[in-house]
Amino acid sequence: MQNFIVTTTRKPDAAAEDLAIRTSEKLGGQFVKRENFSLDALKKAHGAENILLVKKNSLSIVTAEGELFFHPNTAHLRIKNLRGGQGDRLIDALKISADSKVLDCTLGLGSDAIVESFIVGESGKVVALESNPLIFQVVSHGLQNFSDDSPHILEAMRRVEVVNADCREFLKTCADNSFDAVYFDPMFRKPVKKSSGINPIRPLADNRPLSKEIIKEACRVAKFRVVMKEHSGSTEFSRLGFKIAGGGKYSSVSFGVIDKTSLNVRDLPIDRLFAD
Ligand SMILES: C[S@@+](CC[C@H](N)C(=O)[O-])C[C@H]1O[C@@H](n2cnc3c(N)ncnc32)[C@H](O)[C@@H]1O
Structure with a gap:
């Protein structure tokens, strides 16, 4: 994991300092008292690449590309659109509805997982995996504690079950057909630079x-x-056996789908899916 320290804002209250100490213990990292030092000075003094910064009741990571913090971001607008009767390209690709079980293999900032959780509701289930421990701490804390939004969005956030795991390992532990849909939104092979919202994640993300x-x-x-999001035109879709889903003709991102029902693969040895 990247070299990091955990600290607070200047003059933290006892709860913030306690949260910082507990977070550093969970991550096996060093807690450093902020005193009156600048973050740059602390970075230099401790030879740290990144700082996990504990504010009043939120966590963020100060990276070379900016500050990574949790916010419902695009999930807010997407849920508003869904409630207004509009579609959502990810939800259409996953073909999920109330009660569905989703395994989201790439939590990142959690926007997709929140939208999935809104759709599947209380009787469904969204399990979301993040392999980077720092991103995991910030986003899982945010999903549980962020409070400045409408109740249906906060409820959707709280329901997401997050796991700090590499999907390579986690998938091996899952039973056959145990989720209705499995989703991947890996870091794009060719980054979309104008997607500035995701820039602070780049130095930390599992690439x-x-x-x-x-x-x-x-x-x-x-x-x-099984659904994967990638840059439109990415060769990852054909390399990994995905068909491009319709919609988003002018969008820079596409969704690829492997539809087990149309392939009838439930009756096939899975290896034949990828016979070269
Ligand atoms: C592009 S972001 C996902 C964005 C997310 N869909 C959202 O709505 O915010 C990709 C994330 O997946 C994580 N990741 C990449 N490979 C992974 C793996 N093998 N297992 C778990 N997480 C992974 C990265 O660390 C990064 O945080």
Whole structure:
């Protein structure tokens, strides 16, 4: 993991300092009293690349690319649109509805997971995985504690079950057909630079490409669909066996789908899916 320290804002209250100490213990990192030092001075003094900063009741990570903090971001607008009867490209690709079970393999800032959680509701389930421990701490804390939004969005956030795990390992522990849909939104092979909202995540994010083996496992675990988001025109779709879903003709991102029902793969040995 990247070299980091945990500190607070200047003059923290006891609760913030306690949260900082507990977070540093969870991460196995060093807690440093802020005193009156600038963050740059602390970085230099401790040779730290990143600082996990504890504010009143929120966590953020100060990276070379900016500050990474939790906010419902685009989820807010997407849920507003869904409530207004408009569609959502991810939800259409996943084909999920109330009661569905979703495994979101790439939590990131959590926007997609919140929208999935809103759709599946109380009787459904969204499990979201994040392999980077720092991103995981910030986003899982935000999902549980962020309070400045409408009740249906806060409820959707609170319901997301987050796990600090690499999806490669987690998928192996899941039973066949145990989720209706499995979703991947990996870091794009060619980053969309104007997507500035995601820039602070770049220095920390797990940047490894997906493999056919991971997708094979996802096809075993998903009952109906495996979906991947990537840059439009990405060769990752064909390399990994995805068909591009319709919609978003002018968008820079596309959704790829492996539909197990149309392939009838539930009756096939999964290896034949990827026979070269
Ligand atoms: C593009 S972001 C996902 C954005 C997310 N869909 C959202 O709505 O905010 C990709 C995230 O997946 C994480 N990730 C990449 N590979 C992973 C893996 N093998 N297991 C778990 N998380 C992974 C990265 O660390 C990063 O935080």
